[in-house]
Amino acid sequence: MPRALITGVTGQDGSYLTELLLGLGYEVHGLIRRASTFNTDRIDHLYQDPHAPDARLFLHFADLTDGTGLRQVLEEVQPHEVYNLGAQSHVAVSFKQPEYTADVDGLGTLRLLEAIRDVQGRTSDVIRLYQAGTSEMFGGSPPPQSETTPFYPRSPYGAAKVMAHHLVVNYREAYGLHMSNGILFNHESERRGETFVTRKITRAATRIKLGLQEVLYLGNLDAERDWGHAEDYVRAMHLMLQQDEPDDYVIATGESHTVRAFVERVFAALELDWERYVRIDPRYHRPTEVDALRGDARKATERLGWTPVVGVDELVRRMVANDLELAHQERTLRDAGHVVAPRGLASA
Ligand code: NAP
Ligand code: F7E
Numbered sequence: 001m002p003r004a005l006i007t008g009v010t011g012q013d014g015s016y017l018t019e020l021l022l023g024l025g026y027e028v029h030g031l032i033r034r035a036s037t038f039n040t041d042r043i044d045h046l047y048q049d050p051h052a053p054d055a056r057l058f059l060h061f062a063d064l065t066d067g068t069g070l071r072q073v074l075e076e077v078q079p080h081e082v083y084n085l086g087a088q089s090h091v092a093v094s095f096k097q098p099e100y101t102a103d104v105d106g107l108g109t110l111r112l113l114e115a116i117r118d119v120q121g122r123t124s125d126v127i128r129l130y131q132a133g134t135s136e137m138f139g140g141s142p143p144p145q146s147e148t149t150p151f152y153p154r155s156p157y158g159a160a161k162v163m164a165h166h167l168v169v170n171y172r173e174a175y176g177l178h179m180s181n182g183i184l185f186n187h188e189s190e191r192r193g194e195t196f197v198t199r200k201i202t203r204a205a206t207r208i209k210l211g212l213q214e215v216l217y218l219g220n221l222d223a224e225r226d227w228g229h230a231e232d233y234v235r236a237m238h239l240m241l242q243q244d245e246p247d248d249y250v251i252a253t254g255e256s257h258t259v260r261a262f263v264e265r266v267f268a269a270l271e272l273d274w275e276r277y278v279r280i281d282p283r284y285h286r287p288t289e290v291d292a293l294r295g296d297a298r299k300a301t302e303r304l305g306w307t308p309v310v311g312v313d314e315l316v317r318r319m320v321a322n323d324l325e326l327a328h329q330e331r332t333l334r335d336a337g338h339v340v341a342p343r344g345l346a347s348a
Contacts, residue, residue: 001056005029005077007064007112008085012191013132015042017083017234022046022056024238029077031062031070031086042191064108071115078123081241083130084112087161090195091136094157095287102160109164113171113179120177128241129179131168134161135226135252135293137183143224143294147183147250154288165248172246180240182233185252185295188315189230190322197259198227198319201266203342206323208277209270210331215277219284221260224292228253229310229318239304252295253308265316270324 004021008014009030021028032040040047040059048055060077062069064086074082087105088094094101109131120127138145139154153159165181172179192199197218207213228251236251257265267274300306310318326342333340 001025001027002081003027003029003077003079004081004083005031005073005079006083006085007031007062008083008087008132009059010039010042011085011089012042012189012193012230013187013234013237014083014085015046015191016189016230017085017237018043018046018057020234020238027056027058029058029060029073029079031073032059033063034061064104064111067111067115070111071118074115074119074127078119078125079127080125081128081130082112082116083132083237084109085132087132088157090193091155091157091290092284092286094155094160098156101156102163105157105160106163110167113167113177117171117175117177126178128246129168129177130237130241131164131179131181132237133165133181133183133248134158135183135185135250135295136290137162137165138293139290143256143292144254144296145250145293146296147248147299154290155286158290169248178241178246180243180246181248182237182240183248183250183295184233184236185226185228185250185293187228187230187233188319190319191230192319198262198315199323201263202316202319202323203326205263205266205270205272205274205277206320206327207330207342209272209324210327212327212330212334215279217279217281217284218259218263219281219286220289221263221280222258222291223289224256224258224294225262226252226254226256226294227262227312227315228308229315232308232310236300236304236306239300239306243304247303249300249304250295250297251300251306252297253311254295254297255312256292256294257312262312262316265312266320269316269320
């Protein structure tokens, strides 16, 4: 049975990748962080009692800032494939916590590479690695961006991911390890964190529709992004590790839209005039912005046979339908006299 280890298993992508790999017959091991509140919401539906004879999902406490723990888990699990999805993944937050972001996203990757090199060196069993790179590494380089576009990161997050990218290339060349970088453009879903702009918009618009919220505060509406669905993007991660040779691939839809256009689409789907509800709050402007991202994923299509299935209209449809259901639940509770606040309200 193939065995995979996923860092960031509790995140958006980690949850879809776990579903994909379990469906393909893998045994899946995920790293989780200790928190004072529960942080496994996105994978709770996949949980199996580890004592059950047919259990195939196992969770381990570890952290990318703790190299000793990473090594111990690798030794214990002996995975065939490692997916490094763990990260401080919020660009705006990376300006507030640059050291921490560099530690987790840059050095954390190095810790994992060193642990893989050690374990593979001792056991001789090949461990393949997928590194979660990002279009934020292109930053200020104009679109369309492909594997040959120069990196020009515009945030501590982007810079830390560039470090991780180059480390993966170096470990591949220096030690002959099977390590691939995915350079993924923005991908969203019904499970997207609620402080990323698409989900912030769909959550707010659906709450406005049901009278639970009055306005939505946003930052730069002119930024252009190439938005796909996370379910399509985790398929690409798996495909990269099934190739004979490791390599680096851009994964994107090839279409871009402004944040304003995304807002318009979402509010129109709910028959609302967005201009009545959206206000600009400079708090959401970034010290340096990435103005335009649009990926050229022809290499992935040609070599991996990968193409996205979900376009932006279907993405909006799914996210709005999901969040409208959440808003209805909140409305029902409120109408029954319960005092409810949406989860994570204080961090939005
Ligand atoms: P996400 O929802 O923010 O999930 C991030 C995951 O990383 C969570 O499981 C989180 O754990 C974990 N994590 C954070 N700090 C960690 C640490 N110190 N040690 C171990 N794990 C840690 O991100 P995502 O959207 O799924 O993205 C997955 C990966 O792809 C990330 O590396 C991201 O930077 C990259 N990426 C994302 C996109 C995108 O558009 N979604 C595009 C390109 C690249 P908790 O649940 O405990 O916080
Ligand atoms: O911002 C603008 C903001 O935070 C998109 C991460 O997954 O994708 C993501 O990074 C755009 C930016 O995503 C608000 O200024 C306007 O131009 O949803 P976002 P991101 O920064 O593109 C990449 C590929 C990753 O790798 C990252 O991990 O929207 N924007 N108003 C806003 N953004 C937010 N968050 N909140 C606003 O109110």
